Amino acid sequence: CSKMYKIYEGKNNQKNQEICFKVIDKKNLQLDDEEIGIDFILNQIKKEAKMLKEFDHDNINKLYNLFDNDNYLVLELEFFDQSLHSYMQEQSIFEKGEIYKFKKIILDLVNILKELKKKGIIHRNINPKNIFIIELESEYDDNIEIKLANFECAIYAKDADKSEIMGTFMYMAPEIINNKKYLHVFYGFRKNESSSARMHFSRIGGKDTW
Numbered sequence: 001c002s003k004m005y006k007i008y009e010g011k012n013n014q015k016n017q018e019i020c021f022k023v024i025d026k027k028n029l030q031l032d033d034e035e036i037g038i039d040f041i042l043n044q045i046k047k048e049a050k051m052l053k054e055f056d057h058d059n060i061n062k063l064y065n066l067f068d069n070d071n072y073l074v075l076e077l078e079f080f081d082q083s084l085h086s087y088m089q090e091q092s093i094f095e096k097g098e099i100y101k102f103k104k105i106i107l108d109l110v111n112i113l114k115e116l117k118k119k120g121i122i123h124r125n126i127n128p129k130n131i132f133i134i135e136l137e138s139e140y141d142d143n144i145e146i147k148l149a150n151f152e153c154a155i156y157a158k159d160a161d162k163s164e165i166m167g168t169f170m171y172m173a174p175e176i177i178n179n180k181k182y183l184h185v186f187y188g189f190r191k192n193e194s195s196s197a198r199m200h201f202s203r204i205g206g207k208d209t210w
Helices: 038-054 084-090 098-119 157-162 185-205
Strands: 006-012 017-025 063-068 072-078 131-135 144-148
Touching (some): 017 038, 084 131
Antiparallel strands (some): 131 144
């Protein structure tokens, strides 16, 4: 997905707020699979923007604006500078105070899963690189908050039975890897939950599940 767009940091001076821009260059879009097609990619990014507009949740990335012209498709988004992946490389849950942060990560993720199910959205790519860490100003040990981002692979549950397989292999649910169809919406939400479980396993054990 990294070839699909570039990320640029910025700042909203009026709101004194750090932001980032997800920029898709329509004229120079590089595809890993030529059969997918540019229109499909652009529609996925537009769908991502539509989904993000539906959320008003502390643990989900905020979309501020969408810009679309003949040359570029641009999403103006909330900015984060540390992913859960990089955080996991630097921290151990066995260090003093880290267990409380790990507990907070789990609770935040449960809230995210509830919100996704409420909106009928299957993310399909929940993994540490798509979750970001924000450190809060607090005297308590659980002074962090997580944000789920990168919805370009997401679909609505109502479309799950006709969707293609997408996501990060090592965090996929077994039935997806085994190429089973989404015979019921349950499978889609199971993918959200299975990705989350694998992510926590890697957080505790320090290695991936596959």
